[in-house]
Amino acid sequence: MCGIAGLFHPLVPKPVDPARIRAMADTLAHRGPDGSGVWTGPGVGFGHRRLSIIDLEGGVQPMVSADARLAVTYNGEIYNFREVRAELEAKGHVFRTDSDTEVILAAWLQWGEECLSRFNGMFAFALYDADRDCLFLARDRLGVKPLFYATIADGGLIFASELKGLLAHPLLRREVSPQAVEDYLTLGYVPDDACLVEGVRKLPAGHFLMIRRGRKVPEPSRWWDIDFSSPSRSSAASLEEEMVERLREAVRSRMVADVPLGAFLSGGVDSSAVVAFMAEASRAAVETCSIGFSEADHDETAFAKIVSDRFATSHRTRRVAADDFALIDTLADAFDEPFADASALATYRVSELARERVKVALSGDGADEAFAGYRRYKLFSAEERMRGLLPQGARAFVGRLGDAYPKLDWAPQMFRAKTTLQALGQSTEEAYALAVSVTRPLARSRLYSSNLRHALQGHRGEQRYIEAMRTAPARDALGRAQYADLKIWLPGDILTKVDRTSMAVSLEAREPLLDHRLVEFAARLPTRMRLRGGTGKYLMKRALGRYLPDDILYRKKMGFVTPISAWFRGPLAGAAEAIARSPALSELGWFDEAAIARAAADHRAARADHGRLLWQLLMLDKSLGRIFGLGEAVPQYRASTK
Template identity: 60%
Template sequence: MCGIAGIFHYETVKPVDPKRVERMADALAHRGPDGSGVWTAPGIGLAHRRLSIIDLAGSPQPMHSDDGRAVIVFNGEIYNYRRLRHELEKDGFAFRTDGDTETILAAWRKWGPDCLSRLDGMFAFALYDLETRQLFLARDRLGVKPLYLARLEGGALAFASELKGLLANPLMRRKIDPLAIEDYMAWGYVPDHRAILQGVEKLPAGHFMLLEHGREIPPPKQWWDVSFAERENGTSEDHSAKLLHLMREGVTSRMVADVPLGAFLSGGVDSSSVVALMAEASAKPVTSCSIGFDVASVDETSHARKIAELFATDHHERIVSADQFDEIDRIAAIFDEPFADASALPTLRVCELAREHVTVALSGDGADEAFAGYRRQVFHRREEQARSFLPAALRGPIFGNLGYIWPKADWAPRPLRAKATLLSLSESGEAGYARALSILAPEQRQVLYGDTLLRERGDYRAEQPFEKLMRESPARSGLDRAQYADLKFWLPGDILTKTDRTSMAVSLEAREPLLDHRLIEFAARLPERQRIRRTTGKWLMKHTMERYLPEDILYRPKQGFVTPIAQWFRGPLADQARSIAGSEMLVGSGWFDRKALARLADDHVTGRADNSRPLWQLLMLEKSLRNLSPAS
């Protein structure tokens, strides 16, 4: 795993200062502490920071092709590089290294941009062809690896693995995009279609760009998508056998490394499945890592320990305090953009533990999105069934009016908290699912905003691109559309961003075997009944893993990492909650209403309401804005 950075002059060919791209890459030293390199030519500069995983002694970057025609900086892993290399050797290509980077160079020379469909892996890379004088930027299918872009004065495009790499360039402007604040307040992260700073973009997952000197920057071109429009034929047992084969392939392909390798183990279905298949494929004990909490109600170490004993892993666990609020500033610095998923704190802790024992760790990310494992997906399927019986002309007035008068009872048992469900049923399936996924609904955000943000936001709403994505998805049903949006919007923006930044912060490579693209494509073709049965999501995966895992692991309620932010804001962070209303960054800018923020904090601290999630959003936003200010 690595960090990459570069500058490309697309208007006029100008020299690139090697020191400038070197500074950009050095800001990413945590992503690659094992080596660095810089290469420049007229109009182009590439820089690299290396975390050595494969071919430890060789494969320095930037790397030149054997004929000197192309140069690449690459972040990621190509899992099928040996098979590709063998194919290319038959066509006369010679290789000087034993790594995967050189395989991309040869694949580019043979197939051009079509080489991407032959790469099985996670990647973001920049390849410059000296013969055609083109820059090829590409990102993997599902967005496991990030790539930030920014247009600079003088007709240059800068790019880097993280925003902090761009910020190391003195020509970068640091002007906040108000629409990104709207997006962030809805979702708790800034989605891939936007960045927190104006003029900054993210290359979308499954897209590439081909740039030339003397020409305007073209829009990204999609090279991969997943379709839910077809259905897999066969019986449940046929599908189970195929699923097991694909899961085994996904796991074993990601076990190739020249450094110590292990796995995250939470004791849930996904990580337990990965560990089970690793143990099956390995001749020696799998190294597994778990963290627990000193609060019994949120501690899952007993489940992880059970799996570790079942598969005789070399297990490491650490109990950490649930009070991790002393890491808030560090989290804000790691993510650059505001990021309000509080599970980033425990994720960082398990990455730190894993890095003490291994350099590569396999995770269970992706199964919930692919196989419908989230509760919101189960609810959405039921809501879509209800929508099919009642026309919108009836649903809107009936459920909408009920929803608006229904109290927001955070304290009540879940069945009595019907406000969100009623409001969702009054809307379209796309709007209803957006409401289920968002932290703050449009009417809740509206109350918090100040005049400046309301004016700058205009008619834009964060839900609009999400709902458009669902409407235009290659899908048959409402569940299909919800899963498509999860894979294209939620997964790269939240889940994969969290895993990438926290693992890279400690120089650990995280790999996601359940995001193998063949597995994802197969899951998208499954009949709905094999994704959800009654209230059980991820049904086929759980059924398939019954031969490996005990029932109480497979069918216990989903938990995940829990961070007690509600208690923090009524205890050690109560003062910080109340100070948000006086923040110059939030209120002085005119983006938020002082009285609304004060009321939000006071209602939570005094126990009248649970406003912990929006308070956490605002706290992380404030800290991120401070870090991004020109004076920082």
């Protein structure tokens, strides 16, 4: 895994200072501590930081073709590079190295933009073609690897694996995006179609950007999409066999490495499945690791041990205390933009543990989105059935009843009917968009000043989910919800979390359950093969019955749970109180300080649970200080109020 950065002048080939490119790339040293390189050409410059995984000696970057026509800087892995290489050799291409990087160069020469469809992997790369005088930026199908870009004051286009790479360029204008603040408070992360820095963009998953010299920078072009609209008619038995073979191949293809390799093992279905197929393919004991928690109801290490014992892995566990919040500043620096998924703390710790022995770790991420494993899919599907039984007038009445119903966070689950009643009065898309939101519209509005409400110009954080579901290639509500999650939640939250935390400790994380062939297979499954009788990942669990015990397959899903609400009533109580007086938030001028103070006081007094909101505001505060200098005695940058 690596870090990439660069610059391209689209209109005229202005000289490029190699020192500036190096400075951008060096902010990404954590992504690639094993080596660095800079290449420049007429009006173009590439930087690279290398984490050596394959062809440790020959895969140096930026890599230039033998005829000097092409140059590439690349972050990721092409898992089928040897198969693609063999096809290219049959067409007359000659290779100097055994790296997948050189395969990208040859594939571009042979197929141009179409080369992307031949790659099975995770990647973000920039390629310059001197004959066509163009810059080509590309990102993998599902957005495993990130790529930021922006146009700067002199007309140049800069790009980097992380936002900090762009921030190293002195001509990047720094203004806070009000829409991104709204998006972040809605979702708990800044989604892939937004950035906290106004004018900075992220290349969407499954898209490329072709920039030709002398022309304006165009919009990205989509080169891959997922389709839930054509369910398979195969028998359950044949689908089960196909499922096993696709899982096996997805895992084996990601075990290619010239360095030590292991796996994260939580004891859940997904990571356990990955370990099962790794053990099947490996001659030696698989290196596995888990994070345990001091609170018994959050701890999964006993389940991880069951799987470890079953497959005789070399397993290590490290226990994390309930008050393990010492990483707050480390994470703020790793993510750049505010990121409020508190499970990032545990993901960092397990990456840190893995890196002590291995350089590559396989994870179980992606199956919940592809195979409908989240509990919210079960609840959403039940609501959708009820919604379909209610006449329109009755639905509106039920929705109004939900608005009037008190919010009983303290009551037993059966009495917390407010959100369910409200959802029944809403459209399918609106209901799901609100279900995945962290802070709901009314709560956000109470926090906002008139300045922010004016700056938003009607922008709502939920709208992207609504639009994604309305235009989704799917036949039912579940498919539309999964499609939206694969496009928004997966790259914006899950994959961002794994990428930043693993890269922060120079560990390459690979996600076999996001093999695009496996995801495409999942999308073709009939709904009842994904979610049946309240059981998510139905076919996947059925297929894994020959590998894993029922105690693993059908136990209650836990995931990484971080007790942030308790923190803000205990060791972080002072931080909760201080958020309302945050110099950064105050200087921004977009928040009602009294409203934040009330939320903090109500939380500390246990009159309400605002733990997630306080965590959001804390991480936003840190990003505003780090990126824009807000809250400092002499601020370097002012926030935009446009």
